[in-house]
Amino acid sequence: MAHSTDDKNFRLPTTLRPRRHAATVTLDLEGRSFTGEQQVELELSQPTQEIILHANALDLGDVTFRAGKDTRKPTSTRAVPVSETVVLTFDAPLPVGQATLDVRWKGRFSEGLRGLYAAGQVAATQFEAADARRLFPCFDEPAFKARWAITVRVPPGHTVLGNGKVVKDEPDGELRRVTFQETELLSSYLVALVVGPLVGTPEETAQGVPVRTWALPEKAHLAKFGQDVALAVLPRLQDYFGLPYAFGKVDQVGIPDFEAGAMENAGLITYREVALLLDPATAPLSVQKRVAEVVTHELAHQWFGNWVTMVWWDDLWLNEAFATWMAFKIVDQWRPEWRMWLDFDAHRASALALDALKSTHPIHGEVRNAGEAGESFDAITYEKGGAVLRMIEGFLGEGPFREGIRLYMRKHARANAVKDDLWNALGEAAKQPVSELATAWIGQSGFPLVSVKVTGRDVALTQRRFYSEPGVKSPETWPVPMVLRYEDGTGVHEQRVLFRESQTTVKLEGTGEVKWLCANGGSTGFYRVAYEKEALEKLAANLGTLAPSERISLLADTWALVRTAQAPVADLLDLAGRFGDEEDEAVLDELVGRLAYIESRLTEGEDQERFRRWVESLLGGGLKKLGWQSAKGEPDRVRLRRAALVRAVGGLARSPETLAEARPLVARMLQGDNTALDANLLDTAVGMVARAGDAALFDELLQRMPKEPDPATQRRYLMALTSFEDPKLTERAQALLFSETVKTQDVASFATGLLGNRTGRDAWWAQLQKRWKELVARTGAAPMLLRRVVEGMGLLRTREHLEQVKALLQANPIPEAQQATAQTLERLAQDVALRERVSPEVSAWLKRRP
Known part of the structure; x- marks a missing residue:
């Protein structure tokens, strides 16, 4: 922990703590600037001659320290840009006890998407990890919780939202003065303000908690679904935690330009529009599920994160992993027919891929400053963290796990906690060695490959760390909570094993011949499995008796072994060839994902054409049987199966027949016929028609895109513009990136879309290298977007590309994306x-x- 403010790893001294901020901020929306004044109630536990506050690009005016009758001014005020602090020095030590600091300041809206910034007509804040200091001089570390009493002065005619309810709204000269209810104890990163021409749904309550969902007027009709999700899941969350919601009300707001997916500010949750707003009549089910999952994730944070908060950013994973796991659990209770855990498995795949690299990081790693905290918002923190919690819950049982969570919530209410506090609470509730299990999985990077050989009723298990790079070996082992699921003459059985050593033999309970054995039953374990040939053959011959999640794991693990040169690619292709009659849409998604990689990266010319025809012969029959049109009242699962088959046959195999069927349907849809295409087919159909489209279609999409109120439709048209393979049109799409047409929030996905375009890729890559600094500037230096831009370069294919990416990133390093840079280069090399x-x-x- 650094004590000098001249070090960017500086941490605040704990001898001085804020208890309450009473702040008034005046916003000049036209001039994009603000002034502020606040009284900060402090507590000093030992005398000090200086007070250090965080402040980034703020101009401090008058400052007064008051303790009883003792009133003083600082003798110097020094801004330290490297640690984003301001040091107030006094002529004599300040007394121990309670005091107040009066501060006045002014500043400007931030460029980019953090601090207080302009998102079109809306002024919004985004403070996590450490940007409250761009609006308030404050103690901007999560351990410094305080109450916040905020008043805002703004021009009339705007909706004004804060963490608390509005308790006063009165004219103040030419301005309006809006006072919010004082908050509970909050870390500064959870404070929020939104001002703009927003329209809200009517107020409704969930177990007494008022809920409203807000959007720009032209999108107000898209707010009801997100509102309904919040009303449905809030009571379920209160029930799970055994604690009432603490922040008075819930406002959810769609922000027109937003870096992340959403932000869990206490009582005022902000969202990227596509993660909140939709029309259920026209939204694909994937979009509905995503919105439900994000809304639930942010609401889960109101307990896990906002009520009990991490001490420092090294435990960020505690917030994010928990909210990730919780969202799937609660949405699954609410909508069991959505089978959310299969989506969870698909998300987990990204964490398994990342965690198989040498450049991975443990879930809990050292974080020296808030900038490094920003790099932690990745698949390891969210998906691996969530998967490990799910694995621990599977081992302890749902009941004891929930009791442990409730105990943790009670013990650390309104306060801060570290990971060991959670393990202790879980261990106490479950009477199990949780700490051993958790510490190994949270503190150690990577995961095991468990090799399995079945002889009679003996299962020989060996484990070693799995790397996706061939030939890399290391000796770590894990305590692996395994579920062995198998069938013998008496039926299907499950046996739980905690596999700690590097090798062991397990005797299966029961008698008779074992027909098949799945070594990751229900697919809840965060590990990969390598079956010896005979065991693999038996599984492949009994695919129908495996659960969908187990079939997905079988495909994913076989592919992982191909990547790491422990299995020939023929193993995967032969296995894939057995899935021609697969009816489960989640399994089809996995299959199509693996085959798409082979088509785009491992085949060229005639082989590519042959491969496409093989995919069409494998899955085309399924699509013919279903046809393009969905019947009235058709179950969601059939509609999703059709969508997966269209992706395979039309998208991946580029079947001319399927394209010919799609063209008139897309044309009808663009003419306003909402019945032309099932919502679940829209992304693929528009994308494949655009790929082969002409200038007239390009112009139509370009014209419609900015005016489209539905964010999912807008994004569909935007991404379709990157798909056109006519060379003249790929050039036009490339020029759009550097125009106002592409919002800041969409820069990374648009740039990545262009790198995925087969005819335009090389020209775009050449241009991207020349205009790299311009592209970085277009992201507004938003760290999440910069990381995505770097990750997008992973779509390049050749050794020459790899050398060029290395050279580019060495010549222009991006400090906010060091991890992403290392991971992208390693994965691209593989x-x-x-x-x-x-x-x-x-x-x-x-x-x-044949």
Whole structure:
């Protein structure tokens, strides 16, 4: 912990703590500037001659320290940009006890998407990890919780939202003066303000908590679904935690330009519009599920994060992993037919891929400053963290796990906690060695590959760390909570094993011949499985008796073994060939994802054409049987299966027949016929028609996109513009990135879309290298967006590309994306090597086919 303010790793001294901020902020929306004044109630536990506050680009005016009758002014006020602090020095030590600091300041709206910024007509704040200091001089670390009493002065005619309810709204000269109810104890990163021409749904209550959802007027009709989700899940969350909601009301707001997906500010949750607003009549189910999951994630944070808060950013994962896991659990209770845990498995796949790299990081790692905290918002923190919690819950049982969570909430109410506090509470409730299990999984990066050999009723298990790079070995082991699911003459059984050593043999309970064995039953374990040939054959012959999640794991694990050169690609292709009659949409999604990678990266020319025809012969029959049109009252699962098959046959295999069927349907949809295409087919159909589209279609999408109120439709048209493969149109799409057409929040996905365009890729990559600084500037230096831009370069394919990416990132390092840079370069190097090694094997396999 650094004590000098001249060090960017500086941490505030704990001898001085804020108890309450009473702040008034006056916003000049036209001039994009503000002035502020506040009284900060302080408590000093030892005398000090200086007070250190965080402040970033704020101009401090008059400052007064008051304790009883003792009133003083600082003798110097020194801003320290490296630690984003201001040091107030006094001529004599300040007394121990309670005091007040009066501060006046002024500042400007932030460029980019953090601090207080302009998102079109809306002024909004985004403070996590450490940008409250761009609006208030404050103690901007999560351990410094205080009450916040905020008043805002703004021009009339705007909706004004804060963490608390509005308790006073009165004219103040030419301005309006809006006073919010004082908050509970909050860390500064959870304070929020939103001002703009927003329209809210009528107020409704969930167990007495008022809920409203807000959007720009032209999008107000899209707010009801997000409102309904909040009303449905709030009571379920109160019930799970055994604690009432603490922040008085819930406002949810769609912000027109937003860096992350959403932010859990206490009582005032802000969202990227696409994560909140939709029309259920036209929204694909994937979009509805995503909105439900994000809303629930942010509401879960109101307890886990806002009520009990981490001490420092190294425990950020506690907030995020918990909210990730909780969202799936609660939405699954509310809508069991959505089978949310299969979506969770798909998200977990990204964490398994990242965690198999040498450049991964543990879930709980050292974080020296708020900038490094920003790098922690990744798949390891969210998805691996959530998967490990799910694995621990699976091992302890749902009841004891929930009791442990409730105990943790009671013990640390309104306060801060560290990871060991959670393990202790879980261990106390479950009477199990939680700490051993958790510490190994949270503190150690990577995960095991468990190899399985079945002889009679003996299962030989060995484990070692799994790396996606061939030939890399290391000796770590984990306590692996395994569920062995198997079938014998008496039926299907489950046996739980905590596998701690590097190898062991487990005797299966029961008698008779074992027909098949799945070594990650229900697929809740965060590990990969390598079956010895005979065990794999038995599983492949009994696919129908495996759960969908187990079929997904079988495909994913086989592919992972191909990548790491522990299995030939023929193993995956032969296995994939057995899924021609697969009816489960989640399994089809996994299958299509794996095959799409092979088509785009491991085949060229004639082989690519052969591969596409093989995919079409494998899955085309399924699509013919279903057809394009959904019947009235058709179950969601059938509609989703159709969508997966259209992605396979039309998107991946580029079937001319399927494209010919899609064209008139897309044309009808664009003419306003909402019945032309099932909502779940829209993304794929528009994308594949655009890919082969002409200038007239390009112009139509370009014209519609900015005016489209539905954020999911707007995004569909925006991404379709990156898909056109006519060289003249790919050039036009590339020019759009540097225009106002693409919002800041969409820069990374648009740039990545262009890198995925096969005809435009090389020209775009050449341009991107020349205009790199411009592209970085277009992100407004938003760290999450910068990371996504870097990750997008992983779509490049050749060894020459790899060398160019390395050179570009070495010449122009991005400090906010050091991890993403290392991970992208490592993964791209593996992809390039895989292509060189495996393409000939794919070619040989295709030639062996009749």
